[in-house]
Each structure stands twice: as structure tokens, then as C-alpha cells.
Amino acid sequence: MSSINQLDLLEAESIHIFREVMAGFQRPVMLYSIGKDSSVLLHLLRKAFYPARSPIPLLHVDTTWKFREMIAFREQVAATGDVEVLVHINQDGVRQGISPLTHGSTVHTDVMKTVGLKQALDKYGFDAAIGGARRDEEKSRAKERIFSFRNAQHRWDPKSQRPEFWNTYNTHIRKGESVRVFPISNWTEMDVWLYIQRENIEVVPLYFAKPRPVVERDGALIMVDDERFTLNEGERIEMREVRFRTLGCYPLTGAVESSADTLEKVIDEMTRSRSSERQGRVIDQDPTASMERKKQEGYF
Amino acid sequence: MAMQDPNFNSALAKGLLRFITCGSVDDGKSTLLGRLLYDAGMVPEDQLAALVRDSRRQHDDVGDQLDFSLLTDGLDAERQQGITIDVAYRYFHTVRRSFIVADCPGHEQYTRNMATGASNAELAVVLVDARKGLLPQTRRHTYICSLLGIRKVVLAVNKMDLVSFDQTTYQSIVDQYRELARDLGITEVHSLPVAAPTGDNVGVHSERTPWYDGATLLELLETIDAAPFRAEDFRMPVQWVNRPDQSFRGYAGTLCGGSVALGDEIVVQPGLHRAHVDRIVCAGADVEHAVAGQAVTLCLGREVDASRGDVIADARRPAPVADQFTCHLLWLGDVALLPNRTYWLKIGTRTINARVMSIKYKVDVNSQAKLAARHLDLNEVASCTIGLDENIAFETYATNRTLGGFILIDRHSNATVACGMLDFALERSSNVHWQHVDIDKAVRGANKGQHPLCLWFTGLSGAGKSTVANLVERKLHVLGYHTYLLDGDNVRHGINKDLGFTPEDRVENIRRIAEVAHLMVDAGLIVLVSAISPYRSERRSACELFAKGEFLEVFVDAPLEVCEQRDPKGLYQKARDAKIRNFTGIDAPYERPEAPDVHLLNTGKRAEQLAEQLVEQVIGLLRSGH
Numbered sequence: 040m041s042s043i044n045q046l047d048l049l050e051a052e053s054i055h056i057f058r059e060v061m062a063g064f065q066r067p068v069m070l071y072s073i074g075k076d077s078s079v080l081l082h083l084l085r086k087a088f089y090p091a092r093s094p095i096p097l098l099h100v101d102t103t104w105k106f107r108e109m110i111a112f113r114e115q116v117a118a119t120g121d122v123e124v125l126v127h128i129n130q131d132g133v134r135q136g137i138s139p140l141t142h143g144s145t146v147h148t149d150v151m152k153t154v155g156l157k158q159a160l161d162k163y164g165f166d167a168a169i170g171g172a173r174r175d176e177e178k179s180r181a182k183e184r185i186f187s188f189r190n191a192q193h194r195w196d197p198k199s200q201r202p203e204f205w206n207t208y209n210t211h212i213r214k215g216e217s218v219r220v221f222p223i224s225n226w227t228e229m230d231v232w233l234y235i236q237r238e239n240i241e242v243v244p245l246y247f248a249k250p251r252p253v254v255e256r257d258g259a260l261i262m263v264d265d266e267r268f269t270l271n272e273g274e275r276i277e278m279r280e281v282r283f284r285t286l287g288c289y290p291l292t293g294a295v296e297s298s299a300d301t302l303e304k305v306i307d308e309m310t311r312s313r314s315s316e317r318q319g320r321v322i323d324q325d326p327t328a329s330m331e332r333k334k335q336e337g338y339f
Numbered sequence: 340m341a342m343q344d345p346n347f348n349s350a351l352a353k354g355l356l357r358f359i360t361c362g363s364v365d366d367g368k369s370t371l372l373g374r375l376l377y378d379a380g381m382v383p384e385d386q387l388a389a390l391v392r393d394s395r396r397q398h399d400d401v402g403d404q405l406d407f408s409l410l411t412d413g414l415d416a417e418r419q420q421g422i423t424i425d426v427a428y429r430y431f432h433t434v435r436r437s438f439i440v441a442d443c444p445g446h447e448q449y450t451r452n453m454a455t456g457a458s459n460a461e462l463a464v465v466l467v468d469a470r471k472g473l474l475p476q477t478r479r480h481t482y483i484c485s486l487l488g489i490r491k492v493v494l495a496v497n498k499m500d501l502v503s504f505d506q507t508t509y510q511s512i513v514d515q516y517r518e519l520a521r522d523l524g525i526t527e528v529h530s531l532p533v534a535a536p537t538g539d540n541v542g543v544h545s546e547r548t549p550w551y552d553g554a555t556l557l558e559l560l561e562t563i564d565a566a567p568f569r570a571e572d573f574r575m576p577v578q579w580v581n582r583p584d585q586s587f588r589g590y591a592g593t594l595c596g597g598s599v600a601l602g603d604e605i606v607v608q609p610g611l612h613r614a615h616v617d618r619i620v621c622a623g624a625d626v627e628h629a630v631a632g633q634a635v636t637l638c639l640g641r642e643v644d645a646s647r648g649d650v651i652a653d654a655r656r657p658a659p660v661a662d663q664f665t666c667h668l669l670w671l672g673d674v675a676l677l678p679n680r681t682y683w684l685k686i687g688t689r690t691i692n693a694r695v696m697s698i699k700y701k702v703d704v705n706s707q708a709k710l711a712a713r714h715l716d717l718n719e720v721a722s723c724t725i726g727l728d729e730n731i732a733f734e735t736y737a738t739n740r741t742l743g744g745f746i747l748i749d750r751h752s753n754a755t756v757a758c759g760m761l762d763f764a765l766e767r768s769s770n771v772h773w774q775h776v777d778i779d780k781a782v783r784g785a786n787k788g789q790h791p792l793c794l795w796f797t798g799l800s801g802a803g804k805s806t807v808a809n810l811v812e813r814k815l816h817v818l819g820y821h822t823y824l825l826d827g828d829n830v831r832h833g834i835n836k837d838l839g840f841t842p843e844d845r846v847e848n849i850r851r852i853a854e855v856a857h858l859m860v861d862a863g864l865i866v867l868v869s870a871i872s873p874y875r876s877e878r879r880s881a882c883e884l885f886a887k888g889e890f891l892e893v894f895v896d897a898p899l900e901v902c903e904q905r906d907p908k909g910l911y912q913k914a915r916d917a918k919i920r921n922f923t924g925i926d927a928p929y930e931r932p933e934a935p936d937v938h939l940l941n942t943g944k945r946a947e948q949l950a951e952q953l954v955e956q957v958i959g960l961l962r963s964g965h
Contacts (some may be wrong), residue, residue: 043632045355045437050622054634055593058578062647062688086623087591087634091583174428181427198424202451202671204458204758206593207685207746211753225439227430312383 046234050083053222055206056185057087057169060220061094063210064167067220070156071097071116071124073109074286075242076171079231080223082240084169085121095169096123098159102151103128104139104288106264112243127162129155139290140269147288157193160217167210169220175227185224191215228284232306246305248282248297259293356565357439359426359456361484362466363476364445367497371466371535371556372429372442373407378542379557381431382410407536424449426456435561445476450718451671454483454758458744461565462491464556465516469502469532472512478519479704485523486667486720486760488568488736492520493559494530499548500537506550522707529559569631570596570739573603573653574732576687577645581636589620589636590645592688595741596734597653599637600628604654607645608732613654615640648689650732650742658732658742661764667736668695669720672749672756676715677846681880682756684727686745692728692883693747699723713843724765736760751875783863787821790961791860793885794953796869797878797932798895799924800910801902803941803949807895808869810950811957818958820865825856827870840921846877853881860889865961873923875930891960893953894935897942899924 043051060067069084071077084093099113117124132150139147160168174181184200186208201209212218223231235242253260254274261268263276268290270276281294282305299308360368376382382390394406427442441456457463463484467477484492494516502508513530520528531540532548533556539545542557554562574596581589599605603616618638619626629635637651645651652658670676676695684693700709701721715721736743747757784791794811796804805826812824827848831838835851838844849872859866872878882890902924903911914922921927932938937956939949 043630047622048355048632051593051632051634054622055578058591058634059688062579088579088581089620089623089636090587091581175430178427181429182425200425200452201755202455202758203755204455204746205740205744207687207741207744209685209746209748209753209755211683211748213753225428225430 046230046237049223049226049230050086050234052206052225053080053083054087056208056220056222057084057095059208059210060167060169061088063208064218066163066165067095067167067169068098068125068160068163068165069095069169070171071099071113072171072286073099073105073113073243074171075231075235075246076173076223078240078242079226079234080169080171081116081122082238083222093122096125098125098127098163098165098168100152100155100159101126101128102147102155102288103133104147104151104290106243106245106262106286106289108245109243109286125159125163127155127159129158138267139288140267144291147291151288160193165217166212167218167220169222171223172221173226173228173231174221174224183221183224185221186210187219187221188212189217189219193217195219229306229309232302232309236302236306243286245283245286247302248280248300248304250278250280251294252276253279253281253294260296261292262289262294264289354566355437355439356462356560356563357441357460357567358462358464358560358565359441359443359453359460359484359489360464360466361443361453361457361480362445363468363471363474363480366445366466366468366471366474366477367408367535368445368466369408369410369427369442370406371464371495371497371533371541372440373410374535374538374541375556376410376429376431377405377407378538379431379433386410404536425452433557433561438560443480445480447476447479447718450479450483451669453480454487454669454671457484457487457489458758460484460489461567462493462560462563463489464493464495464560466495466497467512467516469496469498469505469508469512473515473519475705477516478706481516481519481525482523482702482704482707482720483669485525486669487758488740488760490525491527491563491565492525492529493556493563494528495533495556496530497533497535499532499539500534504532504534504539504545504547506548509551527563529553529563531556531559568740570734570741572656572658572739573597573599573605574658574734574739574742575599575635575637575651576689576741577607577647577649577651578688580646587638588642589618589638590651591634591636592651593634594629594631595687596631596739598628598630599635599653605637605639605651606654606657607643608650608652608658609660609730610644610649612643612645614643648687648691650687650689652732658734659764660730660732662727662730663696663765664725664733665699665762665765666723666725666745667720667760667762668715668723668725668747668757669759670715670717670757672754673717674749674752674756675842676757677843678714678723679843679846679850680874680876681750681883683748683750684725684745684759685748686731686733687741689731690748691731692880693725694880696724696726713841722762725759733761733764735763749876750879780861780863783861787863789820789863789865791863791889792865792957792961793856793860793890794865794867794893794957795856795872795878795881795890796867796893796895797872797935798941799897799899799902799929800871800922801905801907802895802897803946804869804871804895806946807893807939807941807949807953808867810946811953812867814950814954815865815957820961821863822865822867823859824867824869825852825859827852827868827872830855830870840919840927842874842921842927845873845921845927849874849877849881853877853884856881857884860885865957871923871929873927873929875932878932888960891936891957892932893937893939894932895939895941895949896931897940901942 137150184203252263282297299305393409429440443453443456509532533540540555575592575594577590577592579591606613617640620636678695681694698712699722701712734742743761745759749756796808798804812822815822838848856866913919914925923929
């Protein structure tokens, strides 16, 4: 073997990052959101420490509004037993009855995801949180370091990020501070799919087309996943052949009409796509740069 | 304009080019990059719709012209100010190649972010505004590119529409730039005239530059031969020792040079342990060999002592080993670099104490002139000598980026304060050896019937350090202990006579006092140091010279007003009258100890009482044998 291809290089870079996290921090965790990026991340995590069992646990911050198929998938991962899976739910939010349907995406995301995440990090004393964000996803993510420093209040300051040279990462922090680490920063959405194909990685079936019950709302196709969904006036549920490019809370994630029911067809469809991955994310439709603000406050 | 072409897989096979765009602020980098993405068909429809919307919102007077810079400037502050603050990474591909581009900020204030982008790039697209020609930032960025090892540049002379596409203007800028590049060792310069907003020569050939028959920017980027730099000899810094059970012991790391195969003989450096490679695990499966860039786990044929920070290397061609170097430093800290201050140096996977022993010269990055310097400020570049606590396996930066490139980390703030490139090892580092002697500290101490110890008194001038230290020494002397008092003022009459009170000199002052104290403790003495020692960093370095329990930081704490009232030497008055400068507490800082071993509040109590209190503690320690 005289040279290695781009996917091999991306894989190696990510594994290197996982190992630096393990060596540089006291108590690292991997944030597991059950999506395709998380599946790739988990695969890389296992490879990084093979043949040892992963020394880094997974944490899912459950908003209680995930698709049922996602939760089933998470339970399946936990059942394999080769990695510890922790689940945290913001119980204050549950008590207040926070719902994306009644409180809107901003409040729901802030309370159930951002606050929930901070609670979990503080509860377990995690000093490094690994996430599956990619720089090609969104403009403020394109600006973030691979090892991204957070102060004791979990805040990100985009104006004073630590310079980051070569693959030499600074893992020094003080007590209470933490770092968010993004091992697949340099991957694109296409890299992720090609890698899933090459490595035969299992992903939540929602990524593949199937007739599903959906409601058209504000131009997005929202799937009706359980009885909590309430119809607005004039709305009706119809069965359409749809799939998801990205997965979040089900009332906030738009499906796309598609007949791509296999991995090959999904990749083929992507090469023709004229829109970006996050078009279906309701939370991204907030005013410009809102992701940056959410991140500053501790959102992943 | 083809959208996300179906030939993506072939682009993947043809490899990846990492490049940066740089140049002065307002030269139009973000616009050029936005235009490049647009011309390459890489702007999805929903983002294009957002761009149209944002362009109108941002510029209500420009009609429907798109502001391509909005595609890349993603931070609120950037949009508000219309500048790029931090590097934005963008990913795109054409039929021929895939790309990662780091769009770098132009402002001098954000040079460190530009250097961050340059450290992982093989090529730089340098923009110059045709109306302005080469600006200081053009020179600065080109210099930093060359420093970080970029040898290929595409010079894009932008805003040609604003100089009527004049060939003479273009040519004179190109000529000047080529001269600069030659001086800096940049071997390959391609140049072209462009107008970013209208896309002239970006993705399509411009009809407005009939005199230019070269490639468009996109064609250049697709075709320039720029394979990533690869070191030849097999090297692997150990990241992690993988030991799940008794049956498996593997050394995990990423190859930063050469290749390794089953059966190869290796050496674990900086030591000399040799072994054969028994097993190579790469990404979860066993393989027979691995090459640079791959992350692997190596199992060795016999048990050797190897841990994180060591380098596994080809036994036939091991890496050189040394502890003193000449290097180039780019200073990134908000607080100045002070020679002789200790920082953490991270190279490969090794983190080690390091200090800059001398700044040979700093470089004026505009003129390349070599200037004398006693310290380095933000964004300054210098050639320095640097010394480490221990030997490391290394390479020159020109040979191997991973084992020749390092970062410095401030030990107090944890900030990354410099990036450095090793040039060569100093000869003395391999010629000066530690001479072993038979009589050691424990033996000398036993002879005196005591455990050697260093009591380090710190505090403001007039806080009472010397008074207390003097009383403590007298009491210890009476009890039969062998002591010596190193007083800061007295030392300045002899060994430190050449030092003043600048921050640089204070750092060196404390370093020498600490070294002398260390020798005296080695001689078996109880040493009392009385020195203001205003910086935490240097007190910490002093402490680290000693074994655990051998060093006590004693903070003689009195408020500035009290010290100023006492003013035993009349120095505060002189400082207030501006007759002396750099006086601690007045126009120079005092960094209070955060967790001193002994905290003596010297406000009401008499010095005698404080000394009693301290002697009790010290004697307790001496008797318990700490």
C-alpha cells in the first residue's frame, strides 16, 4: 500500500482525535444523538480503542421528543454492551411541560437540549464532550476549532478561540472548564454516507424512504410520530413516501419526499441534490446567526 | 453549471487539496471564495436563496447584486463589521479534485487565526487589491505561509475591474510579489488577474483580460501538483498505551512519517529500547503494513518500556535526540513572551517544560529585517534558542512537521501562546552530560543531621520578608540547623549584578536565585530565599526544581498601603516620584500566591511572632522527615 485514500485519511484523523481526548482529559464523554453522524462517530470510537472496549461512555440528552425509531435504535446500541450509554432528561423541563408544539422550537431547544446538556455535563463532571458536528453543516460551525474551549459556564467565545496548529491539540483546562471536541469536523455529508456504505454501518431506518404519516406545516413535511401531535386547523395527515436527511426532535424536523429506500439510492439522490442538509431543520430557520448565539450559550 | 456532479467518487480518488486564502483586509478574500464556490456549483439552492435575502438586507442600495462574502462570514460580529475574524473552513469538490479551504482573516489582530489555517495547508491563494498593490499584510501573510512550510502560492490580483483591467498594473504587482516570494523560499508562484464579484477568471475565462491566456483560478486549483508533505523515515509518536487485558499490549499512534511493516525492527525514543513489530492493528483490523497518515496500534515482540510521548522509530534510522534547539517562534499570546520563563511545550504527543533561553533576533515581517529583542509581543516572529527539561526525539520542521513543529502553552492561563518550528539542535545539547557523583543530597543532609529544605519568602517590598526570614534563620541556627539566607537585594550585588527590573530581568533574576538555592539544598542546607518574586509562573518554576516536600512557598502578606507607609528603603517614595520605574505594586504587577504553603498576614503582629509561628511549622516538618 503506497498511499491511502481520502476516507482513510479522514478516518485516521478522527481516530487520532479520539485518542488525544482520552489521553488529555480526566473524564471524557461522547455525545450521542442517534443520527448518522453519531453512528459514524461511534464506529470510529470503537476502532480507536480496539481491541479494548471503548473507555469513553456515550451520553444522550433526550428531549423526550425524539422519533420512536431513534429511541429503539439507541436501546439496540446500549444492548450490544460494548459501550456504556447514559441518558439524561431535563426533569425540570418535563415538569414544566415544555413541548416544541406549544412552546416553539427556540424555548424547547434551549430548555431540553442546551440546559439538559449542561445539567448532564455538570452532574457527571465531564471535562471533554465529543460531538459529531461537521464544519460543512452550518456557517458558525465552519468557524469552530476541533478542540473548542468552553469556560466554566459552558460558554463559547468565537472571538477568542485557541489557535490550533497541525494536529497538535491543547488539552489543558482548569477545573470547571471543559472542551467540546469534534472529531469529524473535516468530513462532509457525502463523506459520512460514503463511509457508512464502505464500513456497512447501521443507521436509523428513518434515513430511508418509506410511506409515512406526515402533515404539511409552514412548507415542511412533519411526521406524526405519536399521539402528542396536534393538528392545526385545516391540516390533515397523509401518507407520503418520505425520508430524513437529518434527525432531531420529530415535530421540528422536516422530511423530504423521496423514493431512496437503500443506501445506494440515498447516495445517488444526494449527488443530485440541490439543497443543503439542514433545509429541513426548523430550528435553523430562526434569524441569521442564531446557531452562533445558541452555541455561545452552550448548545452543541 | 453542474450541481454536485455524479463523478464525486472519482474526485475522491484524485485526492484532496488543502489551501488557504489570505491577504490584507478588504482585499476581497471572502467574496472571492464565495464566488469560487458559486462557480464550482457548490452553493445549494436554499443557501443561495438565503444569500439573495441577506444581500438585500445588508446592502439596500446595491440592487440585486449578490454579496458573495456573506456565504463565508458566518459570525454575527463578522457580518456587523464586514470583516473576517476567524478561519472559516469550506469543503467543495469538482470532477477533478476535492478541496478544504481555510478562509483566513486579514486583520493583523487576527494573525494567529491566519497561521492556524496555514498550518494544515499545502497551498496559499494570496489576494492583492489591484489598486493598492502589496500591503504590509500581504507581506506578513506570505512570510507566515513560508514559515509554516507552504511552498506554493497562487497570487490573485483582485479588483481588476477597478483598474480597467490594466495589464501594466497587474504585471508590476506580479513582479514585486515574485521578488518577495523568492526571498522567502516560496518556490512556485502562479498569478492571475481576477474580479471576484463578477467572477472574471474565477470559474470562467474573462473576456475583459484578453492579454491573459492562463488558467482560471478554479482550473489552477484543480491541476496544481500539491501532494501533502510527507516525511520519509518511519516515526510514530505514542498517543496511548492500549492494555485491555494481559494478552494485549499495544502502542496507539498516528504515523507521522514513512511506513512500517510486520517484522520491522524499531527503537523507542528518546531511549534506546529496540524491538520488532509483531502486530499492526489499523482501524479495528490486523494489517501487514501501514503508511504515514494512518492511525494504528503496534504490538511489539518483547516487553519494552514505552509510554505516551515516546516516539517509535525505524531502528536503522532513528530520530535525533536533544534538549536544546534553535527554532522560529510565532508569538500568539496577549501577554509577552519572556525569555527564561517556563512554558509547556507540546511536540507530537510529548508535553514537556521549556524555556526560551535567548531571542537571537526578531523579524520585521514587512521588511524581513532582523531586529534585536528582549521579549516578543503578539504576532511577532523570532529566531530563538529553546531549552527543554529532558531530551526528546525530534526532527527539523523541514523534515517532519509533527516532530519539528510545536506549540507553547502558558502554564497559568492554559492558553496556546506560540507555535514553533525547530530549525536544528544546538551542539552543546548532546555534548554536555550530567556528571554522576557518589555523594548525594541525602548523604550530605544526613551528615548535618537534617533534611535539606528551601523556604521561599515572597511578598511586596516592605512586607517584612527579610525581617521574618532573618529571625527564622537565627532560631534555626540556635537549634543547630545548617542554614543559608539568600536575600534578593544581596544577590543583586553579585551573581545578578547585570540584571535590572524589567519583566525579562525579573524572570532571569528568579531563575538564577532558584538555581543557586537548588544547589545549596543539594549541598544539604536549609535555604531561606527572600525575594519579591512577583510572578506566579517563576515561583512555580522555582518550586519544580525541588523534590516533593522540599520547597515551601511562604507568602508574607501585607497590604500595599502598609508597605508604603513602612517604606524601609524609601523606594516607594522614589517610585511615586517616578524616580525609579518597574517598581512592584506601583507600576509593575505583583501576582499573589493562590495557594501558598504558609500564609503570614503581616499587618498587626510583630515580626517576632510570625517567625515563631513559621519556625514551629518548619521544625515540625524537619522532625517528621517530610
